[in-house]
Amino acid sequence: MKLFFKIIGAIFALLVLATAGGVAANWQLVNQILTYSPLILPPFYGDPADRAAAQEQDIRFLRHLTKYDRSFSADEVEAFNTHLDAMAARAGEMSDAEFYLDVSKAAAISDNGHTNASKSPTYRQFNHAGVRFYWFADGLYIVRAENTFADLVGTRVTGVEGRTPESVNAALGVYTGGAAQFRKLYGVHIMESPELMHAAGLAASSDELTLTVLDNAGEPRSVTLPAIKEQGQETLPIRRPWMSLRGDDLPGEDGAWARVLDFSDGGAPLYLETPQENFLVKHLHGGVYLRPQLLLQREETPVLEQFQRVINDAPEGGYAFMAVDLRLSPGGDYTKVLDFVKAAPGTLNSDGKLYIITSPQTFSAALVTAAFLKYYGGDQAVIIGQPMGDHAQFWAETGFPFELPNSDYRISYATGYHDWEDGCTGKHEYCFTQNILHEVPAGSIEPGVMMAPTFSDYASGRDIIMDRILKERP
Template sequence: MRLSIGASLAALALAGILPASAQEHGASPTVEAAEAAPSAAGDLASIRAFVEGDAAYTPEERARALARLDELEPRATRIAPNAVRLAAAEIAAFADNGHTLMIPTVLARDNALLPYTLHVFQGRIYVIDSAGDDELTGAELIAMDGRPVPDLRAAYNRYQGGEQSWKDQFLPVFLRTPAILAEAGLISNADRPTLRFRTEGGREVERSPNLIAAPPLNPFRSRLLDAPRDGAVPAYLSRPDQTFFTQEMPEFQALYFAMRATRDGRGQPIAEALAAAEAEIRDVRPRNVIIDLRLNGGGDLNTARNFMKTLPTLIPEGGRIFALTSGQTFSAAIASLGYLKEAGGDRVVIVGEPVGDRLEFWAEGDVMELPYSGGLLLQATERHNYMTGCPEEDCHGNIRRNPIRVSSLQPDIPAPLTIEAWLEGRDPALEAIAAWRAANP
């Protein structure tokens, strides 16, 4: 199946099948034979074409991927769909590139899920929606069928490349899908695994819950926005149905701007949202601006470039732009942050957690659907380098024409989101900004 760029990919992103950032990528043809006769053999032929066309693989990595396919092809008629998806994920992960991957939420397709919504805080897995089991809200998942969760987290690295901060965005889907864990040989019971939790009060409890039908899972919508809350709702979790919004924060002498994508939101064209934010900054004339990219998985790096380059000119001398980041800050969001940092220099203070990718990566490829297993592979064909300006011939054209040159996008002020802060409705990034301003009047 060939997916066309633009409206079709946007529809898939909104349906929760394809990540929003893939809208800036094309979509590739699968092998014609795979379309004509869906089978595991057809999928493997398509995966081979994917490997041969993805530019992120080193020669050694590509040889390893093709050797893995050589092992699988004689057994093609005996490979079940879940095994094909796992194999596709593993082969994509050999490239160790954030954009070269099997869309992780596809692992859940046609599989039942654990009823609990999970999230990674500082490398550990916690329940943020307990499906009515109040004792488990905020509890840490510590084992599944006797397998310690740190071992499961390490095992997931086999199926996704790139930075750990990026992998952790999708680890919860892996852990919620017992059939996939069983197929990978990580748990013994695909129907009702035994889960061990450590509750907020420190007590260890076990559950063997009934599984639920898998709903569409949008990999680029944070589960934090959808988890039920009884208490305070900090700004970064407010207005969950809005992609863009502003809020005056007089305690910081700042205008806060939530930018949850670098593409159009539902009913919110990004061009209009950025123009409105710029107009409000010009009107309010805040000393500082806080731009929140923590839940921004990407989109089109061209959409926010001019806004980011202009933003440092809109604040007075002595003012700061505090850019909030997390592991979900990815793809075009990283490019946007690069344009901002390059334009603003030391006036741009990055706060939060490391972004989801390196400063050099490969992207801009196609989306390939595997007809037998339903896997979706995201291919990478063009280089991005935000340290050098990317002068190489294989660099993405928009980056060559509008280069980014920064030495680092690591947080100047580390402020990891913790389970305690999430439960209490606090925002560690804003707390860190308050402390920094007190020390730097």
């Protein structure tokens, strides 16, 4: 028996040594995980007795958010707690829509794009008015509609419940943190729902939405849309704002919705061609166009190999231009683009241009990719399009999910600091570990050439940005 315990003790000692050795050898990674990826345990409050208890438990757990999220300033933490105190006083009285919006407002107090309540409840849980909105340079338009309201497709919205779309957008900005253009993008998800608009105090009823639109003759017309809640809505896949522009059926539409564009016979502009594909490459006029979306290395998104193929396929003498279209990219893991962004400028000929196409949907790792390309591309690089969905300085990175125990609303939180204008290494206590290794001072990440499409640009099937690029190619 003594021998047995000696053997067990020896094995335990070896495991401890091996673990210690592994930690020492990978201390940087271990330190990164410990610092930026917190373990969040679910609360053990017990089953709530009623609606009031359920909301009170969610609010109690939500108070822990600022223990993990570092984007809140001291004043914002105070405002956050004051807001939660007001929520707690109304526990049980709030409708689901009111509670969701109050949770969203609480998270948005830090005004950080990576600190937000999930937007999926806006289209999975709550009703909608049977239309999809999208902002263009010349205003808000209906780009898709349930077939009953097909005649509204392509009309400009000039009024929402008696208010201008711009004033409604301003009022909805409190429910999303981040840059103004990012908040505007996601505000339409709320604007499309009578239930959420009513909860926000912006609609008279939770069962209908009244709009004023301009018809084809430019005449104003008032229309009241009844609320719709569809079977299977709760299982819809993620819906990003740009997807309303697609020329094919979206999940859940099943041919029952009309849309501005239909690309079933081809002819889509490159940014909307085969939108279900995560990575699109086109060789044209001696140059190359690539449109990555999610920047993650997975079996279904092998971005490392796809980026490398673009580099390997460069013609002798180099590409005449490279257009990296990040308009539809929500981000991912920026370490997966490092080899590409460093090699891309070297694939251009001496007169070649590196075009970096951006929009308010260019976010997180996609924004970092744009900064990398601008930095490594030097004088050959130009950012063209619209301002991206975040500032050059922002908080990101996360750990285990932060999810409210009863409503199941998930809140994204941020633990690591980024500065892609000047760099944060040595200047900030929580400069993210990978930034210390890889960051570059890219300078301003605002577009050098500002271009925003109008509705008519979109409706014609044109891509004004690629038209310009191809016109001025070397």
